[in-house]
Amino acid sequence: MIKAIHIISTCFVIVLITWLSGNVQAQNKKSKQQKLPNVIYIYADDLGIGELGSYGQQKIKTPNLDKMAKEGMRFTQHYTSMPVCAPARAMLMTGKHAGKSYIRGNHELGGFPDSTERGQMPLKDEEFTVAELMKQKGYATALTGKWGLGMHNTEGSPNKQGFDYFYGYLDQKQAHNYYPTHLWENDKWDSLQQPFINVHKKVDPTTFKEADYAYYTGKNYAPEKITEKALGFINNNKDKPFFLYLPYTIPHVSLQVPDAYVKQYIGEFEEKPYYAQQGYTPVKYPLSTYAAMITYLDEQVGIVMQKIKELGLDENTIIMFSSDNGPSFNGGVDTKFFNSTMGLRGMKMDVYEGGIRMPFIARWPGKIKAGTTSDLVSIQYDLMATLADITHQQVPITDGVSYLPTLLGKNKDQQKREYIYFEYPEKGGQVAIRLGNWKGVRTNVRKNKNAPWQLYDLTKDVNETNDIAASHPEIIERFKAIQEKEHHTPVLKEWEFLK
DSSP states (O other), X not given: OXXXXXXXXXXXXXXXXXXXXXXXXXXXXXXXXXXXXXXXXXXXXXXXXXXXXXXXXXSSOOHHHHHHHHTSEEEEEEEOSSSSHHHHXXXXXXXXXXXXXXXXXXXXXXXXXXXXXXXXXXXXXXXXOXXXXXXXXXXXXXXXXXXXXXXXXXXXXXXXXXXSEEEEESSTTGXXXXXXXEEEETTEXXXXXXXXXXXXXXXXXXXXXXXXXXXXXXXOOHHHHHHHHHHHHHHHTTXXXXXXXEEEEEESSSOOOOHHHHTTTTTTSOOOOBOSTTSSOOBSOHHHHHHHHHHHHHHHHHHHHHHHHHTXXXXXXXXXXXXXXXXXXXXXXXXXXXXXXXXXXXXXXXXXXXXXXXXXXXXXXXXXXXXXXXXXXXXXXXXXXHHHHHTTOOOOSXXXXXXXXXXXXXXXXXXXXXXXXXXXXSTTOEEEEEETTEEEEEOOTTTOXXXXXXXXXXXXXXXXXXXXXXXXXXXXXXXXXXXXXXXXXXXXXXXXXXX
16 A cells, blocks of 8 residues: 555656656747847947948958948948937937838037037927837846936937936037046036137137147047947846947047057058047047047947857847948047048038948847848838837837838848938028939928939939939929928927928
């Protein structure tokens, strides 16, 4: 009797162990299937499409971003939502195009000194951001870098727009200086223990001395602090899914970078000092300094990628890189010398291709095929739909289209869009529409409500030099209908230029 009971007990234990083991394996398999990827979105500031080696740059060294392109996918027809800072960032965050976005221009508040820091027009509380989307799925969220959509004491504060952690510049005017007196950590002032630098003061070239350059440097370089805080966030959240938005201020002027990076280029270019003739800081080696800033940015990307590898997160982390708009036209920047737009017409503040066509690289080992190139016509406000797709969430109301199928090599599943709509209230008022390979542009609309449409065939004329509007009245009529449909009345009168 006792022996029989023992046999039955033993059998029960074996069955129980087998069931538990199978259940654990099933749970582990389910957990592995449901594991959400980390997402890092790195955003440059005023970086032209031609300023990376993977896009043809010959003079500026960008080994880490070039490697990222070799290990991932490079897009050739990716657009920013707007050719200037604040609205481009607002649309990236909210998934709305320029005819609907709450923020449509750089509406500046306050001034440059610390005592008058007020930032830009705040993003309203009702706006739904990609950070809030990710939080819905349990992600830890952080932003380290430049915000430009509201100060700490407004509804536009990053901490009120879905970010658990923020470190960096709140006011993009403050970001003109790479050695600021302070940055912001969440809603608190983080003093960097260095004096205020007026990067916009005029100088006299005839009296400016070698020693005067020292005024424009400091002990704490803001991008270094931004990387440091990004790494801290990654390390603190390595055991759960995280979303990190990393909008660096490089290479936006002023031209400032640690000397060690400038020395890598001195002697390579024929150059002469820049004495702030077109604003911002004077600099002894403007070409070398500009190149050095982009190389510094590239190094930060490498540091972040290395951190991900060290933590064993490489195959579960998608890293994306782009820029907010085309290259600058002032502050000592020479875009012609560096072929910053790959010959495309226009630059920052233009809706021609040089102002809005951006570099875009995405890397996700095991998911995105290495060394691939995509000619998908896409835009930065597609990020909302793409992240919803990646995290298996219902796509919220958005003007964007998920490009996840393209990233995963499932081109047949990629939703195609009919057109992309741009409108920009500054620099005279501009409109642009990408319809297939047709590109329509209107300029100086603020002065002339009947400003004519220009028409370019991007398959034959990517540099937009041959206006063929007169030959295609039917396309112009379609542009007019699209503009009528997509333009919604903005919240500020200064942004209304179409009615």
